[in-house]
């Protein structure tokens with residue numbers, strides 16, 4: 001009797017191992033599919049990845065800021081507003097990105113039944129880094145840096161919030177969502193280890209970016225982000241000279257720009273410091289692969 005039970009348990013664990021091996025490429029086990037997909041709205045592409053990793057094909061994800069657009073200035077289309085009015089859940093970044101600041105009250109009016117998840121809950125916001133130009137007047141207003149998702153630690157918190165939201169709007173699939181979420185958190189932990197390896201020995205180094213989207217990444221890996229842009233504006237000629245001086249002083253040879261947002265001033269600075277402009281994308285959908293690529297690019301441009 002006991003022997004049979006053990007044999008049965010062994011069979012059962014083999015079955016689990018086999019089925020775990022059959023999990024598809026996306027790393028999602030299939031959720032019970034319902035007739036009408038849940039609609040989940042997110043603000044930016046990395047969040048779409050987070051939702052899909054947890055919910056698989058079980059939800060339709062609508063992304064408010066399309067590829068190539070800026071979350072600091074984008075306005076939703078009428079089609080997006082229609083999707084919003086049918087959605088069960090909105091996962092906002094929550095850290096003060098312009099599209100949310102401008103839209104959330106409208107969105108609440110449009111679809112009062114929709115659950116709103118704040119992915120930034122529990123994440124401590126940093127002040128936006130501004131250039132430390134020697135002679136600059138004091139900034140009396142401290143804008144907070146909204147780019148929380150560029151740190152894998154923060155991404156894990158965002159994934160937990162999305163998971164909790166999904167379970168609330170779709171409790172039937174809780175078990176599947178939990179398993180998928182745990183798998184994805186494990187992948188994010190692996191990513192963190194990978195980035196640490198890529199950047200080992202570079203702690204305390206600086207990298208120069210046009211648009212300062214990488215403050216939380218820098219914080220997690222003990223790097224210093226040196227921004228060109230000042231409070232979302234093109235630098236003045238004087239600011240440019242300060243940035244050039246700073247780059248020379250730190251021996252910086254690379255200016256990172258956001259994919260699709262190449263700027264004349266970044267090119268001009270690169271020419272002055274005999275360096276180059278390299279694109280990195282803080283808004284790519286494929287979060288894990290992208291961040292490991294970014295770490296490799298940063299490693300080459302650190303100084």
Ligand SMILES: [Zn+2]
Nearest residue numbers: 072147211213
């Ligand atoms: Zn930004």
